Amino acid sequence: MSASMSTAMQRTQEVADKLAFLRAHLAAASAGAIRLRGVDWFAWVTAGGSSAVLQTTDSGVAEVLVTPEEACILTDAIEAERLRAEELPDGFTFHVEPWTEPELRERYVQNAAAGRRIFSDRPGNGATAGATAGNGMGEQPLPNALRQRRMVLGPDERERYRLLGRETAEAMSETLRRARPDWTEYQLAGAGAEALWRRGIHPALVLAAGERRLPAWRHPTPTGEPLGARAMLVFCARRHGLYANLTRFVSFAGLNSVPLDEQRALLEVEATGLAAVQPGKSLSAVYHAFDAAYRHADREGAIREHHQGGITGYQAREIVAGPSTATQLEEGMAFAFNPSFAGVKIEDTFLLGPDGLENLTFDPGWPAADVHGRKRPLWLEAQASS
Template identity: 60%
Template sequence: ASEAMTEVLKAARPTWTEYQLAGAGAEALWARGLHPALTLVAGERRLPLYRHATPTQDAIGRRAMVVFCARGYGLYANLTRFVTFGTIPDEDAKLHRHVREIEAQALNICQPGVSLDAVYCALAQAYEQHGFPHAIREHHQGGTTGYLAREIIANPTTTESLAANVAVAWNPSLPGAKLEDTFVILNNGALENLTFDASFPSVEVKGRLRPVPLSK
C-alpha cells in the first residue's frame, strides 16, 4: 500500500483533480492486488477545512493529502501522505512537525497491557502541550486495526487493552496536517511499521522514521 502511495504522489501534478488523484491511487492499489476500501483526497483549498476529505472535482493545486485504507487478504493497511509542489510554507511545516511530535507520544506507550483510553489521554495531553487543546475533538484519533479499518476507535472510555500482535493506526491531525501509518505490536513490545516505504521522504522522531510531505 505504501509503495502504491509513493508511486501516485510522485506522478501527481497540480492540475490533477482530487478525483484524478484518488482514482490513480485506487488503480495503483488494484495493480498490487489490494482493495482500495477508502481513498480520501484534499487539495490546497480543502486541506485546511476537512480532515476526512472525500475527493471532489477541485484541482489539487500546490499541495494535497491522500489517505488509503487498503485491504489485502482481509487485513487493512491505513496510511496518510502529503505532496507539495514547491517549498512548503513555514506555517504548514510547523503544523506537520506538531503532528509528528503528538503522534510520538501515543506510539511511545503502545505496549502490551496498555489500555486504549490511556493512549487517547496521552494524545490529549500532547495536543494541549503543543497549544491545541481542542484538536482531539475535531477528528477521531484512530485505534486498533485488522479486519476493519478501525476495529476499536480509542476514546476516553475504551478500556480494552493492547496486546502483542495487535495492529494500531493512530490518526493525529491539525488543520492542514495529519499523520497515519499502521504498526503491529511485537512480542518484545517494539512497533513494526507495516506501511513504511524507504523511498518516501522521512525524518526521525523519537527513534522512528516518520513521513514528511513529498516536495516536488
C-alpha cells in the same frame, strides 16, 4: 514443495486452529452454533478468503456456520463453485441453496443448532430466528473473548499484513510521485485506486484533497477541483480481509507550501501517543496520552475535532480509542492512529511485537525524519513543472 502448496497448507492449519478456538467457546457456553455473516469474520476464519462481491457491504455473499461437528459455508448456487475454487482452503463443507429459496438456509442453521443458542457477529432478528427453532432465544452477540482474540494476529496473518503494508505504501508513493498540481482530486484518487488494484489490493477508502479543501475537512471525499500547491492522499486498503491505513502529503511549491511548524508539532503529538502503545495498557491510556500531547502543544481542542484512530486489522478500525476504552493491548495487535490539526495529519499502520511497534506501511524511499528513534514521513516536495 511449491510455494502455493506451502501457502495452502498454512491456511488449512490456520483455519483448523481458529475452528478449534471457536468450538471451545461453543462447548463452554453449551451453545449450538456460531454464525459469521460479515466479510471481516469470513476473512478471519477462512485465513484470508473473501465473501465480498459488492465491495462496500458489511455482509458478503456467503456465511460461515461453525458447529461442534462441522464448519459449513452457507451460500447460494451462484457463488458456491467460485468460492470453493478461488477463495477457500480445506476444512469447510458447503450448504448451497437456490438463490430463489433463501429460507432453506435459515432452516439448515436451526437444524444444525439443534435448539441450542446461536452466537453471531451480526445477530439476526431474534423473533424470527427463535420462532423458527421453537426455542425463543434467537441469535446472540459473539462473546467478547472472541472479538478480543480476532484482534491478536497470528504469525501467518502478520506475514500477510507485512506484504500488504509494504505494497500499499509503494502504491501511495508511486501515485504521489506522479501527481501534478493541475490534476483534480478525482484524478489523484483514481490513480491511487488503480495503483492498489494493480497490486491486488481493494481500495476500501481513498480520500483526496487539494490546497483549498485540505484545511477544511478531516474526511475530504474527492471532487473535481484541481489540487493546486499541495495535496493529501489517504488509503484504507484491504487484502485477505486485513486493512493497511496510511496518509501522505505532496507539495508542488517546495518548502513555501509545507507547514513545517505544524508538521513538527504534530510529529511530537504522535510520538507521545505511540509511546503509550504497550502490552498490558488500555486503549484509553493511549487516548489520554494523545490528549496530554495536544494540551502540551497548545492545541487542546484538536482531539475533539477528529478521532485519533485505534486498533485495526479486519476492519479499518476495529476499536477507536476513547477516554474510557478499556480494551487491553496485546502483542500481535495492529494499530492505525491519525492525529491531526486542520490541514495536517499523520497516519501509518503498526504491528505491536516483542520489540515494540513495527511500521507496516513504511516506504524507505519516502522522505522521513527521525522522531524519538522512529522514522516518520514528511511531505514530498515535488516539481510542479515536471
